[in-house]
Amino acid sequence: MNDIFGTDGTQIFRNRAALSSKYVPERLIGREKQIVELALLMRPVMHNGELTNVLISGNKGTGKTTVVRFVLKQLSNNVENKGLNVVPIFINCQKISTTSKIIVEILNKVSPETEVPRTGLSVGKYYRTLWKVLNEKRTTIIVAFDDVDSLKDKNIFNEFNYAGENMSIEEDVFIGIVGISDNLFFPEKVEQNIFSALQHRNIVFPPYNKEQVEQILDERCAIAFAEGVVDEEVITLCAELSGNEYDCGKALRLLESAGAIADISNAEKVTEKHVLLANEEIEKNDLLNSLESLPINSKLVLLSIIKLTGKLNDKVTTGQIEMLYRNFCEHLGMIPLGRTSVSGIVSEFDMMGIISAPVRSRGRYGKTRLISIKNNQKKIEDILYRDYRLKEL
Numbered sequence: 001m002n003d004i005f006g007t008d009g010t011q012i013f014r015n016r017a018a019l020s021s022k023y024v025p026e027r028l029i030g031r032e033k034q035i036v037e038l039a040l041l042m043r044p045v046m047h048n049g050e051l052t053n054v055l056i057s058g059n060k061g062t063g064k065t066t067v068v069r070f071v072l073k074q075l076s077n078n079v080e081n082k083g084l085n086v087v088p089i090f091i092n093c094q095k096i097s098t099t100s101k102i103i104v105e106i107l108n109k110v111s112p113e114t115e116v117p118r119t120g121l122s123v124g125k126y127y128r129t130l131w132k133v134l135n136e137k138r139t140t141i142i143v144a145f146d147d148v149d150s151l152k153d154k155n156i157f158n159e160f161n162y163a164g165e166n167m168s169i170e171e172d173v174f175i176g177i178v179g180i181s182d183n184l185f186f187p188e189k190v191e192q193n194i195f196s197a198l199q200h201r202n203i204v205f206p207p208y209n210k211e212q213v214e215q216i217l218d219e220r221c222a223i224a225f226a227e228g229v230v231d232e233e234v235i236t237l238c239a240e241l242s243g244n245e246y247d248c249g250k251a252l253r254l255l256e257s258a259g260a261i262a263d264i265s266n267a268e269k270v271t272e273k274h275v276l277l278a279n280e281e282i283e284k285n286d287l288l289n290s291l292e293s294l295p296i297n298s299k300l301v302l303l304s305i306i307k308l309t310g311k312l313n314d315k316v317t318t319g320q321i322e323m324l325y326r327n328f329c330e331h332l333g334m335i336p337l338g339r340t341s342v343s344g345i346v347s348e349f350d351m352m353g354i355i356s357a358p359v360r361s362r363g364r365y366g367k368t369r370l371i372s373i374k375n376n377q378k379k380i381e382d383i384l385y386r387d388y389r390l391k392e393l
């Protein structure tokens with residue numbers, strides 16, 4: 001029991017942090033054009049000028065987040081050297097999505113000494129505190145909204161944009177907005193709503209090709225893995241399994257998981273078999289996580305299945321499920337769906353491979369389904385309970 005971390009054997013990883021999604025590489029492949037374009041739009045702040053708002057869009061894993069982080073990091077170094085009062089702020093809207101939380105985040109970066117309650121003030125009061133701090137400190141901010149589609153109240157763009165015009169902020173203080181979206185249709189939707197009033201430029205990130213993804217993986221391997229541990233076939237397979245349009249994020253996740261599997265199984269190298277196992281694991285997790293965005297009725301039906309199969313430790317019928325589902329609806333003050341719809345939802349879960357629900361004949365009593373949950377019962381339950389409405393059930 002001396003070596004419970006098993007670090008005595010062969011070494012797979014050298015620096016695993018280089019595979020994390022937060023890591024910003026020193027060199028980016030195939031994105032020179034987008035980097036230069038973005039930097040040019042930010043450039044006026046180097047001379048106390050106003051910057052252009054930008055909307056960045058492109059498929060998943062095309063380097064949007066990384067390029068913005070890369071450019072903001074360089075900008076941050078540059079303004080620091082020049083003694084300019086410009087603060088770049090990066091907001092992940094999947095994590096921070098309300099106006100008050102975003103403003104608190106900005107205030108923390110611009111003026112850590114300003115005390116402001118995290119919640120409880122009116123939105124207007126949060127805005128006024130922000131304008132006051134920016135004016136007092138004469139600070140220009142550049143706010144990147146990553147995964148902007150998750151933002152709860154998109155009015156924040158208008159408020160930021162008009163702060164200058166309606167003289168809430170001084171003439172030499174500016175607020176620049178960078179929106180990032182993996183929804184290619186978002187520019188048009190935004191056009192109709194909020195960005196229409198904003199002067200802004202669009203930068204589109206095209207998909208990478210296979211060679212580019214392989215080169216990105218190659219360079220990352222040299223930092224993240226011990227020498228000679230990852231062969232070219234492994235890299236090719238990660239690229240191929242990352243999707244038709246090569247999602248570089250998925251390719252790197254595959255590589256890291258394959259490495260982890262090789263590591264715990266004390267293998268000397270990462271093999272294609274490890275990549276295939278990693279792929280299975282990732283796809284299973286993606287499927288389970290997708291349950292989080294199901295409509296409430298589907299979640300309640302699934303929760304009923306979980307509760308019943310857990311309690312009865314056996315296969316259950318649609319009738320039993322429907323009864324518990326109706327109880328849940330009553331508890332939540334909802335009108336329950338009818339039997340046919342519940343049955344339809346059960347079949348969908350069957351097709352997704354979440355449950356097994358073969359139809360059995362009951363002689364003259366007709367047919368019924370015998371439902372059991374396949375596996376990952378606990379994980380599914382945890383995911384369902386991420387929805388606060390289900391907490392009390």
Ligand SMILES: Nc1ncnc2c1ncn2[C@@H]1O[C@H](COP(=O)(O)OP(=O)(O)OP(=O)(O)O)[C@@H](O)[C@H]1O
Nearest residue numbers: 021028029060061062063064065066182216248249
């Ligand atoms: N040009 C590049 N050079 C090196 N690494 C890159 C490059 N583009 C992307 N990556 C790496 O690929 C991964 C995915 O990139 P990133 O998260 O920036 O994509 P994204 O377009 O923001 O995806 P999503 O829409 O899923 O958020 C990151 O780990 C990043 O380090």
Ligand SMILES: [Mg+2]
Nearest residue numbers: 064065066146
């Ligand atoms: Mg991203």
